[in-house]
Amino acid sequence: MRKPNDITLKEGIGKMLKVYKLKGKFDETAVVAFWPELMGMAVANRTTQVYVFQKKLFIRLESSVIKNELLMVKTGIIQKINERAGTEVITDIVFL
Numbered sequence: 075m076r077k078p079n080d081i082t083l084k085e086g087i088g089k090m091l092k093v094y095k096l097k098g099k100f101d102e103t104a105v106v107a108f109w110p111e112l113m114g115m116a117v118a119n120r121t122t123q124v125y126v127f128q129k130k131l132f133i134r135l136e137s138s139v140i141k142n143e144l145l146m147v148k149t150g151i152i153q154k155i156n157e158r159a160g161t162e163v164i165t166d167i168v169f170l
Contacts, residue, residue, distance in 0.1 A: 101159050101161060101163045102126040102163060104163075105126060105131065105155055105158075105163055106125060109121065109133075112154060112155065112158065117135075117140060117144070120136045120140055121134070121135055123170070129163070129164060129166070130164070130165065130166045130167070130168055131155070131166070132167075132170060133167065133168070133169050133170065134170040135170070141169045144167075144169060151167060152164050152165070152166070
């Protein structure tokens, strides 16, 4: 039986991340973790480095053809990432 002031584990972790100001970094790490799932294995296999710095997603790719294709759909990728994260985590993508 739940008491009136009980909260779920998810809510507790969310509050803890917010209090310790780790929510932003946690969301950035999640973006890097689900990059292969979001873009597919063809792109993920040619991606050598993915990191986030100041709300910009930096992606180093081996293939210039894929880099050009991703540049054309950059705004769509940003929207997908932010939808998946639930907040605005990424404002720009830089392809290296």
